[in-house]
Amino acid sequence: MGLDFTVVPAHLDIILLGCLWTIAIAVAAAVLSFFGGIVFAVIALYGPWFIRLPFRLIEWVFMGTPLLLQLFLIYFGLVQIGIDLPAFVAGIIGLGLHFAVYNSELIQTAILSVDKGQMEAARTVGLSRGQALRKVVIPQAVRDVIPPIGNNMIALLKDSALVSVIGVSELTLSAQRAIGATYRPFEFYLVAAAFYYVINLGMEWAQRRIERRISISR
Amino acid sequence: MDFDLMLRVYPFFLDAAWVTIQLSVLTALLGLTCGTLGASARLSRFALLRFLGAAYVSVFRGTPALIQLFILYFGGPQIGIQLDAFEAGVIGLGINAGAYMTETIRGAIISIDKGQREAARTLGLSQWQATYNVILPQAARLMVRPLGVNLNMLIKATALVAAISVVELTYTAQRYIGSTYKPFEMFLLAGLLYMIIIYATGRAVTWLDRKVQIT
Numbered sequence: 001m002g003l004d005f006t007v008v009p010a011h012l013d014i015i016l017l018g019c020l021w022t023i024a025i026a027v028a029a030a031v032l033s034f035f036g037g038i039v040f041a042v043i044a045l046y047g048p049w050f051i052r053l054p055f056r057l058i059e060w061v062f063m064g065t066p067l068l069l070q071l072f073l074i075y076f077g078l079v080q081i082g083i084d085l086p087a088f089v090a091g092i093i094g095l096g097l098h099f100a101v102y103n104s105e106l107i108q109t110a111i112l113s114v115d116k117g118q119m120e121a122a123r124t125v126g127l128s129r130g131q132a133l134r135k136v137v138i139p140q141a142v143r144d145v146i147p148p149i150g151n152n153m154i155a156l157l158k159d160s161a162l163v164s165v166i167g168v169s170e171l172t173l174s175a176q177r178a179i180g181a182t183y184r185p186f187e188f189y190l191v192a193a194a195f196y197y198v199i200n201l202g203m204e205w206a207q208r209r210i211e212r213r214i215s216i217s218r
Numbered sequence: 219m220d221f222d223l224m225l226r227v228y229p230f231f232l233d234a235a236w237v238t239i240q241l242s243v244l245t246a247l248l249g250l251t252c253g254t255l256g257a258s259a260r261l262s263r264f265a266l267l268r269f270l271g272a273a274y275v276s277v278f279r280g281t282p283a284l285i286q287l288f289i290l291y292f293g294g295p296q297i298g299i300q301l302d303a304f305e306a307g308v309i310g311l312g313i314n315a316g317a318y319m320t321e322t323i324r325g326a327i328i329s330i331d332k333g334q335r336e337a338a339r340t341l342g343l344s345q346w347q348a349t350y351n352v353i354l355p356q357a358a359r360l361m362v363r364p365l366g367v368n369l370n371m372l373i374k375a376t377a378l379v380a381a382i383s384v385v386e387l388t389y390t391a392q393r394y395i396g397s398t399y400k401p402f403e404m405f406l407l408a409g410l411l412y413m414i415i416i417y418a419t420g421r422a423v424t425w426l427d428r429k430v431q432i433t
Binding site: 002003060061064065066067068069070072073076077079080158159160161162164165172175179184185186187189190192193196197200201 | 277280281282283284285286288289292293294296297374375376377378380381387388391392395399400401402405408409412413416417
C-alpha cells in the first residue's frame with residue numbers, strides 16, 4: 001500500500017484540536033494528581049489508623065494494577081452507581097488519581113525528610129500541628145519533590161493516550177478518526193506520535209529550567 | 219458484590235492471566251535484548267552509534283507506548299510488516315521497554331568507578347577483557363533492582379495490548395464488564411491476578427538482588 005503523507009494536511013485541524021484536548025486533560029489531571037498527592041501523603045502519614053489502613057490498601061491496588069484497567073473501573077463503575085460522567089471527566093479523574101498515588105509516595109518520603117526541628121520550631125512559635133504542616137513542612141517537602149514529580153507528569157502526558165480507549169476525543173482518538181476517513185493508520189499515528197514527542201520535549205525543557213531555578217534558590 | 223458471577227467467570231480470567239504472563243515474559247526478554255543493544259550503542263566509541271542509541275531512547279520514551287503499538291499493528295501492513303495482535307504486542311512493548319532498560323543498564327555501567335577499568339588495564343587486560351571480566355560483573359549487581367522496576371512497569375504495560383484485542387487480563391475484564399455490567403467484580407478479579415503476578419515478580423527480584431550482592 002505504501003505511505004502517502006499528502007493526506008495529512010486535510011485532517012490536520014482535527015489532529016490539532018485533539019492535541020489541545022490532550023494538553024487540557026493532561027493539565028487538569030496533573031493538577032488533580034499534585035494536590036491529590038499532597039492530601040494522600042498527609043492521610044498516609046498522619047491519618048488515624050482506621051483511615052490509614054484501608055487507604056494503604058487502595059494505594060497498593062492502584063500501584064499494582066494497570067492504568068487502563070483502572071480507567072475501565074472508574075468509567076463503567078461510576079455509571080453503575082448512578083453517576084453518569086462524560087468520558088473526559090472520568091479520564092481526568094482516573095489519570096489524576098492514578099498519578100496522585102505515585103506522587104503521594106514521593107511526597108511522603110519528602111515530608112519525612114524535612115528536619116524535625118522545622119515542625120518543633122513552628123509549634124514553638126504558636127502554630128497548630130495543621131498549620132505547621134501546611135505552612136512550614138509541606139512547602140519545603142514539595143520543593144524537594146518537584147523534579148521527580150516532573151517525571152511523573154511526563155509519564156502522565158504519555159498515559160493520557162489511554163483515555164482514547166474510553167472514548168475521549170484527544171490526540172489519539174482524533175488520529176483514529178482521521179484514519180477512519182482515510183484508511184492511513186501509519187501516517188496519522190506517526191503524526192500523533194510527533195505531536196506527543198514535541199509536547200514531551202517541551203515538558204522536559206520546562207523541567208530542566210525549573211530544576212535549575214530550585215537549585216539556585218536553595 | 220455478585221460472588222456467584224465471579225465464581226462462574228474466574229476460569230476465563232485465569233486463562234487470560236496466563237496470556238498476560240506469556241506476554242510479560244516474552245516482552246521482558248525482548249526488552250532486555252533491546253536494552254543491552256541500546257546501552258552498548260550509547261556507550262560505544264562511535265559517534266554514530268551513540269547518536270542512534272540516544273535517538274532510540276528519546277523517541278521511544280518520548281511517545282506513548284499505545285501509539286507505538288498502533289503504528290506497528292495497524293500501520294505495519296502498509297510498510298510490509300504483517301503481524302498478528304499477540305506478536306505485535308510483544309514486539310511493540312518489547313522495543314518500548316528496551317528504551318527504558320537501555321537507560322537502566324547504561325546507568326549501572328557508568329556508575330562503576332573509572333579506576334576499576336584503569337586498574338584492569340594496568341594489570342594487562344585488554345579493553346574487552348576489562349569490560350567483560352571487571353566492569354560488567356559489578357554493574358550487573360547494580361542493575362537488578364532498577365530492572366525490577368522496569369519489569370513491574372512492563373507487566374502493567376501489557377494491559378495496552380487489550381486495545382489491539384489480545385485476549386489478556388484487561389481485555390477479558392473489559393469484555394465481561396461490557397456483557398455483565400459488573401465493573402467492580404470484574405476489576406476485583408483482574409486486579410487480584412495482576413497484583414499476584416506483580417507481587418511474585420517483586421519477590422523474585424528482591425531474592426535475586428539479595429543473592430547477587432556481596433556482603
